[in-house]
Amino acid sequence: MSTQDILKNASTLASYNVLLQVMFRVLTFLLNAFTLRFVSKELIGVVNVRLTLLYSTLVFLSREAFRRACLSAEPGTNRSWRQVINLLWLTLPLGVFWATLLGCVWLWLLEVPDPQTVPHYGPAVLLFALSGVQELLAEPLWVLAQAHMFVQLKVIAESLALVAKCSVTVVLVAFAPEWGLYIFSAGQLVYTGFLVLCYVVYFFNFLGSKEAAKKAFPLQQIRDVLPHKADGEPLVDWTVAWLTWSFFKQSFLKQILTEGERYVMTFLNVLSFGDQGVYDIVNNLGSMVARFIFLPIEESFYVFFAKVLERGRDVESQKKEDVAIAAEVLECLLKLVLVIGLIITVFGYAYSLLALDLYGGAVLSSGSGPGLLRSYSCNVLLLAVNGVTECFVFAAMSQQEVDKYNLVMLALSVSFLLLSYMLTWWAGGIGFILANCLNMGLRISHSLLYIHRYFQSSQWKPLRGLLPSPLLLVVLMISAGVTAASEAVFCCDSGWLFRMVHIGVGGVCLFFVLLAVLLTETQMVQFVTTQLLPRYRKKHT
Structure with missing residues (x-):
C-alpha cells in the first residue's frame, strides 16, 4: 500500500x-x-x-x-x-x-x-x-x-x-x-x-x-x-x-x-453516589458544546498553522506573508471562540436550571445540578480559549520545546488531581470544575506568554482577539442581568407559560447580542462567512 x-x-x-x-x-x-x-x-x-x-x-x-x-x-x-x-x-x-x-x-x-x-x-x-x-x-x-x-x-x-x-x-x-x-x-x-x-x-x-x-x-x-x-x-x-x-x-x-476525576470520586469518597451521577450527567451535557464546536476548530486550524509556519523558527525567519496570515487567522479565531464562550457563560447561568429540568426533571434540577452546569458554563469559556491558543503553540514550537512542555503538562495533571481532591471536599462537585478552571487558566497563561513572545518583535498583535468590543460587553452584561431576573421571576415552578416567557426573554437578549456582534466584530464575521462556513458546506456536500 x-x-x-x-x-x-x-x-x-x-x-x-x-x-x-x-x-x-x-x-x-x-x-x-x-x-x-x-x-x-x-x-x-x-x-x-x-x-x-x-x-x-x-x-x-x-x-x-x-x-x-x-x-x-x-x-x-x-x-x-x-x-x-x-x-x-x-x-x-x-x-x-x-x-x-x-x-x-x-x-x-x-x-x-x-x-x-x-x-x-x-x-x-x-x-x-x-x-x-x-x-x-x-x-x-x-x-x-x-x-x-x-x-x-x-x-x-x-x-x-x-x-x-x-x-x-x-x-x-x-x-x-x-x-x-x-x-x-x-x-x-x-x-x-x-x-x-x-x-x-x-x-x-x-x-x-x-x-x-x-x-x-x-x-x-x-x-x-x-x-x-x-x-x-x-x-x-x-x-x-x-x-x-x-x-x-x-x-x-x-x-x-x-480518568482522574472518576478515580478521585471512587477511591476518596468525596461525593455521594447521587452527586456522582449528577456530576457525570452535567459533565457530559456541558462537554458536548466543547466537543461539537471547539474541538473541530482546534483540530482543523492546528493543521493550518502547522503548514503555514515553520516549526521552531522565530518570526524574523519566516515568510512575512505567511506570518501575516497566521496572525490574522489566530486573532479571528480567538475572537470567535471568546464570543461564543461569553455567550454560553452569560446564558448558561440563567438557563441551566431550565435546561436540566427539561432534560432530567426534578432529579437534576432540584439539587446540585444547576450550580454544576452554571460553573461548567464558565469552564467552557476557558476550554475554548485554551484550545485555540494551544493549537497555535503546538504548531509553532520546536520539538525540544514540545518535549519540555510535556513535562509541564504532567506536572499540571498531577496538580489537577490534588486540587480536585481538596476543592471537592470544600465545594462538592463544583470543586472538580474549579480545579479544571485553575488548570486551564495556567495552560492559557503559558500559551499567551508564548504567543506574546513569538510576535513581540513584529507588527502583528493577534492577542487583540481576546478584547471584545465595548458595545458587545455592555450588551452581554445587560443580557446577564435581564435573564437572571427573568429566571428568578418565571422559572421554573410556575408552569409552561412562564417557562416560555423566560425562553422568550432569552431569545430577545440573544438577538441583541448577535446584533452587537454583527455591528462591532466585522473582521471576525467576515472571517466566519468567507472561511469557516464555505469549509463546512464543502465538507458536508
Missing part, C-alpha cells in the same frame, strides 16, 4: 471516528435523559462512574500497550503476523488477572452502595468485569483490521453494538426498573458481545475470499486467528514484546490522568 493510500485511508478512518464519537455522545445524551425518568440518580452514579471506571480500567490496562506496540511497526518491514497474533492473545489472561484484582478491590475495598437504593451491586461488578474480558476476545481481529486499514469495520461494529446496548437498556428500564444494576450490566454485556460478534462474522466471511487473496492477506482461514506456534520461529516476536512492556509502564500514568 502506497503512502498516499495510507494517508487517504487514515483520513477516512479519522472522519468515521469523529462521526462515531458524535453518535456515541448523542445516544448517551438521549439514554441518560430517558433513564433518569425511571431510576434514581444514585444508581446512575454507580453505573456511570464506578462500574464504567472498572470496565475502562480493565480493558485499558489489558490491551492499550499491545495495541500501540503491534501497530507501530514501520510499513514494509518483515513482520510475522503469526507471532503478533500469539502476543495479542496474551491480553486475555492479562484481562482475567485485572478482572480478578480490580473486582476484589471494587467488591471489598470500596464503599458498597445501599442495596435498597442501588440493588445487585456485587453481581454487577462481576458482570462488568466479565464484559471487559469478553471484549478482549476480539483484540487480535481488531488489530488486524486497524493494521490493514479496514476503515468501515470499526464504525459499523461499534455503531451496531451501541444501538443494541441502548435498545436493551431502554426496554429493561421501561419494563423492569426493579432489576437495578442488572439492567446496565445486561446492556454492557450485549455491547461487548456485539463487538466480538461483528468482528468474528466479518473475518469469517473475509478470510479465504477472493478479496483477501487479492490483498494478499496474511491469514487464510478463521482458525489462523487462534494462537499456535509456527515451525522455525519463536512463539512471539520478542522485540515487539519488549516494546509492549515499555508501553505498559506508561499505561498506568496515562489512565490515571485520563
